Amino acid sequence: MTSLKPSPVITDATGPSVSALAATGLTVRLGGRTVLDDVSITVGSGRVTGLLGPNGSGKSTLLQVLGGLRRPEVGVVLLDGDDVARLGTRRRARRIALVEQEAQAAAELTARQVVGLGRLPHRRGGWGTARDPQGGAVVATAMAQVRITHLADRLWSTLSGGERQRCHLARAIAQEPRVLLLDEPTNHLDLGQQLRFLTLVRQLPLTCVVALHDLELATAFCDDVVVLDAGRVMRAGPVRHALTPDLLADVYRVRAEVSAHPRLPRDHLAWDDFLETP
Numbered sequence: 001m002t003s004l005k006p007s008p009v010i011t012d013a014t015g016p017s018v019s020a021l022a023a024t025g026l027t028v029r030l031g032g033r034t035v036l037d038d039v040s041i042t043v044g045s046g047r048v049t050g051l052l053g054p055n056g057s058g059k060s061t062l063l064q065v066l067g068g069l070r071r072p073e074v075g076v077v078l079l080d081g082d083d084v085a086r087l088g089t090r091r092r093a094r095r096i097a098l099v100e101q102e103a104q105a106a107a108e109l110t111a112r113q114v115v116g117l118g119r120l121p122h123r124r125g126g127w128g129t130a131r132d133p134q135g136g137a138v139v140a141t142a143m144a145q146v147r148i149t150h151l152a153d154r155l156w157s158t159l160s161g162g163e164r165q166r167c168h169l170a171r172a173i174a175q176e177p178r179v180l181l182l183d184e185p186t187n188h189l190d191l192g193q194q195l196r197f198l199t200l201v202r203q204l205p206l207t208c209v210v211a212l213h214d215l216e217l218a219t220a221f222c223d224d225v226v227v228l229d230a231g232r233v234m235r236a237g238p239v240r241h242a243l244t245p246d247l248l249a250d251v252y253r254v255r256a257e258v259s260a261h262p263r264l265p266r267d268h269l270a271w272d273d274f275l276e277t278p
């Protein structure tokens with residue numbers, strides 16, 4: 001249990017940005033437990049928002065609700081003003097792409113075919129006659145952006161965890177969404193690939209919500225963060241304002257601080273130690 005009370009959204013000096021996604025009062029119960037408890041967040045248009053919180057705090061569940069894949073018992077998610085739960089699957093998939101944790105694909109598909117799955121919501125016409133004239137070029141560009149062109153003809157079953165993760169990002173890019181939801185996308189990536197992956201995500205002209213465990217990556221790459229604990233929003237806002245020592249101590253049970261990077265024009269997070277659980 002944390003002693004910190006859920007706090008309101010903090011906005012930076014420039015004020016709140018236009019929100020692309022706005023969730024209000026989300027409550028989800030699973031297996032008799034409340035997994036999301038009256039969660040309200042806004043996600044700034046064009047910004048990268050880190051979704052943070054300890055194991056089991058509700059990050060994946062919230063991403064599924066934001067992406068319209070799970071209906072909350074209570075609450076609503078608006079995407080540019082439209083209720084995500086009421087958008088048809090196809091319309092929703094043209095606007096939101098979700099890369100789930102440990103996402104899989106059929107073993108017999110090639111990497112190019114897996115990336116091509118991102119084009120399904122854009123195909124016009126009936127079964128067997130579907131057309132997507134730009135599809136091939138969009139897939140090739142997405143694969144080049146994620147630097148997996150050399151893997152195009154490899155079978156899914158032969159790809160490493162990191163290569164699969166990059167295929168899924170390329171698939172999501174090929175989907176040409178306005179909002180990209182990523183669930184712990186850096187899990188299988190080495191440090192160099194983690195930095196390349198998140199640098200690319202920042203460059204995409206999209207609104208992005210990314211669940212991360214690595215708080216230094218969140219500090220370096222996210223504009224804003226939402227910190228969950230036990231299904232509740234504990235803090236939300238620009239990184240430096242949200243990730244305060246008291247929040248980090250209370251939610252993560254660590255002594256840590258965000259400060260100016262000693263050499264680079266960005267913030268970084270330094271941790272000292274973990275705190276004993278009270």
Ligand SMILES: Nc1ncnc2c1ncn2[C@@H]1O[C@H](COP(=O)(O)OP(=O)(O)OP(=O)(O)O)[C@@H](O)[C@H]1O
Pocket residue numbers: 030031033035053054055056057058059060061062
């Ligand atoms: N189908 C389910 N039935 C019962 N409980 C569930 C179910 N799915 C998830 N939960 C519980 O909901 C809580 C939130 O899970 P969720 O996967 O959203 O957390 P998370 O923050 O993404 O965790 P992690 O960082 O470990 O991936 C956890 O306590 C989990 O055990």
